[in-house]
Amino acid sequence: MKKILITGITGYIGGTIAxxxxxxxxxxxxxxxxxxxxxxxxxxxxxxxIGNIHNEDLIKTAxxxxxxxxxxxxxxxxxYAVDNFIKAMEGNHKTxxxxxxxxxxxxxxxxxRSDFVFTEDFPLTPRLEMASRVLINNHVLQSVQKAIxxxxxxxxxxxxxGLGIKKDSIQIPALVTxxxxxxxxxxxxxxxxxxxxxxxxxxxxLYVLALEKAKGGSIYYAENGASSLKNIAExxxxxxxxxxxxxxxxxxxxxxxxxxxxxxxxxxxSRCSADKARTELEWKPLxxxxxxxx
Numbered sequence: 001m002k003k004i005l006i007t008g009i010t011g012y013i014g015g016t017i018a019x020x021x022x023x024x025x026x027x028x029x030x031x032x033x034x035x036x037x038x039x040x041x042x043x044x045x046x047x048x049x050i051g052n053i054h055n056e057d058l059i060k061t062a063x064x065x066x067x068x069x070x071x072x073x074x075x076x077x078x079x080y081a082v083d084n085f086i087k088a089m090e091g092n093h094k095t096x097x098x099x100x101x102x103x104x105x106x107x108x109x110x111x112x113r114s115d116f117v118f119t120e121d122f123p124l125t126p127r128l129e130m131a132s133r134v135l136i137n138n139h140v141l142q143s144v145q146k147a148i149x150x151x152x153x154x155x156x157x158x159x160x161x162g163l164g165i166k167k168d169s170i171q172i173p174a175l176v177t178x179x180x181x182x183x184x185x186x187x188x189x190x191x192x193x194x195x196x197x198x199x200x201x202x203x204x205x206l207y208v209l210a211l212e213k214a215k216g217g218s219i220y221y222a223e224n225g226a227s228s229l230k231n232i233a234e235x236x237x238x239x240x241x242x243x244x245x246x247x248x249x250x251x252x253x254x255x256x257x258x259x260x261x262x263x264x265x266x267x268x269x270s271r272c273s274a275d276k277a278r279t280e281l282e283w284k285p286l287x288x289x290x291x292x293x294x
Contacts, residue, residue: 001026001067001068001095001211001212002026002027002067003026003027003029003065003066003067003068004021004026004027004028004029004066004067004068004069004070005029005030005049005062005063005065005066005068005069005070006018006021006029006030006031006069006070006072007030007053007069007070007071007072007073007075007081008071008072008073008074008075009028009030009031009032009041009046009072009164010030010032010034010037010041010164010165010166011072011073011164011165011166012158012162012164012166012167012168012169012170012200013072013099013155013158013162013200013203013204014030014070014073014164015162015163015164015165015166016162016163016164016200016201016203016204017070017072017204017207017208018030018044018046018164019044019163019164019204020163020201020204020205020207020208021208021211022044022045022046024208027047028045028046028047029046029047029048029049029065030046030047030048030049031048031049031051031052031053031062031073032048032049032050032051033050033051033052035050037165038050040165041165044164049062053071053073053074053078053081053084053085054080054081054084055084056084056087056088059084059085059088060087060088062088063085063088063089063092063094064088066094067094067095068094068095068096068097068149068211069085069089069094069095069096069097070099070211071085071096071097071098071099072099075098075099075100076099076100076101076133076136077132077133077136078136079132079135079136079139082098082136082139083139086139086140086143086146086148089143089148090143090146090147090148091146091147092147092148093147093148093149094148094149095148095149095150095151095211095216096140096143096148096149096150096151097150097151097152097153097207097211098136098137098140098150098151098152099153099155100133100136100137100152100153100154100155101133101154101155102154102155102156102157102195102196102221102270102272103130103133103260103264103265103268103270104124104126104130104133104134104137104154105118105124105126105268105269105270105272106126106127106130106263106264106268106269106270107127107268107269108127108129108263108264108267108268109193109267109268109269110188110189110250110263110267110268111187111188111189111190111191111192111193111229111247111250111267112189112190112192112193113190113192113193113228113269114194114269114271115271116269116271117271117273118221118271118272119221119272119273119275119276120219120220120221120276129260129263129264130264137152137154137219141217141218141219142217144216144217148216149216150216150217151214151216151217151218151219151220152218152219152220153206153207153210153219153220153222154219154220154221154222154272155203155222156195156196156197156198156221156222156223156270156272157169157171157172157195157197157198157227157270157290158170158171158197158198158199158200158203159172159197159198159199159200159290159293159294160199160200160201160293161200162200163200163201163204169200170265171195171265171266172232172290172293172294174257174261175232175233175236175266176236176240176294178256179233179236179237179240179242179245180240180242182246182248183242183243184237184242184243184244184245184246185232185233185234185235185236185237185238185243185244185245185246186233186236186245186246186248187228187229187230187232187233187245187246187247187248187266188229188247188248188249188250188252188253188262188266188267189247189249189250189267190230190247191228191229191230191233191245192229192230193228193229193267193268194226194227194228194229194269194270195226195227195229195269195270195271196221196223196225196226196272197223197224197225197226197227197290198222198223198224198225198274198285198287199224199285199286199287199293201286201287202222202224202283202285202286202287203222205285206220206222206274206277206281206283206285209277209281209282209283210277210281213280213281213282214280214281218280220274220276220277220280220281221272221273221274221276221277222274222277223272223273223274224274224285224287224288225287225288225290226271227290227291229266229267230245230247231291232290232291232294233245235291235294236294239294250262250263250267253266253267
């Protein structure tokens with residue numbers, strides 16, 4: 001495999017994966033919606049295709065010219081785009097790596113702690129709000145029956161500086177911005193809910209290893225550490241010289257981050273083990289402290 005198509009290449013995860021692949025002498029093609037990014041991407045050595053993930057004909061043409069697709073663009077909840085790629089790749093034995101999201105582990109605990117750690121072997125029975133994500137993941141994995149080398153990666157809370165155009169992750173910057181607005185670190189409810197986490201470069205390394213080593217039909221959870229949301233809030237208060245962290249209501253979380261962000265992104269638990277990736281792919285993440293990167 002030499003030619004890799006990446007969706008979401010102007011994003012945080014996609015841009016970092018692209019840099020890692022370029023460093024390993026892969027040819028990287030980015031599917032981009034906005035022509036304004038073309039010059040910047042091409043200056044980095046990335047070829048571009050202008051269009052979007054809902055244009056079936058464009059997807060068929062783009063897939064025909066590459067060896068593998070890494071799909072990051074708004075992917076976790078977009079069944080239409082997934083179906084476009086699977087239709088385009090059916091029968092060609094190419095690789096399709098799909099980016100999911102670890103909110104599928106969330107129990108809507110409203111800030112209460114759970115000590116259960118999910119592994120890939122444990123059958124998921126997600127809450128209604130996240131059920132479609134699991135269905136999409138399973139559909140991608142089952143496409144191995146259509147002669148597609150399909151792989152699903154489930155990142156947890158990602159932190160650190162991206163290597164592409166977008167430098168910042170989602171959750172930590174959102175909490176920092178909201179905390180600055182309030183004048184103190186913020187958590188919701190008890191804030192004892194725990195998220196697994198990992199550094200963006202370790203995550204991108206996992207994608208490269210999956211591309212090179214993973215068996216079709218494999219799913220990998222991605223983490224290298226964990227922290228409660230209350231601990232993160234306290235670190236934000238300390239690092240930004242704010243007042244001591246305080247609890248806000250779950251409704252405050254929903255009002256500011258929407259239902260998915262409020263209930264799942266900041267008030268649920270999302271804990272998993274990445275031992276499968278460490279064993280099968282010999283993944284060796286380097287960073288294990290989210291606190292150092294806030």
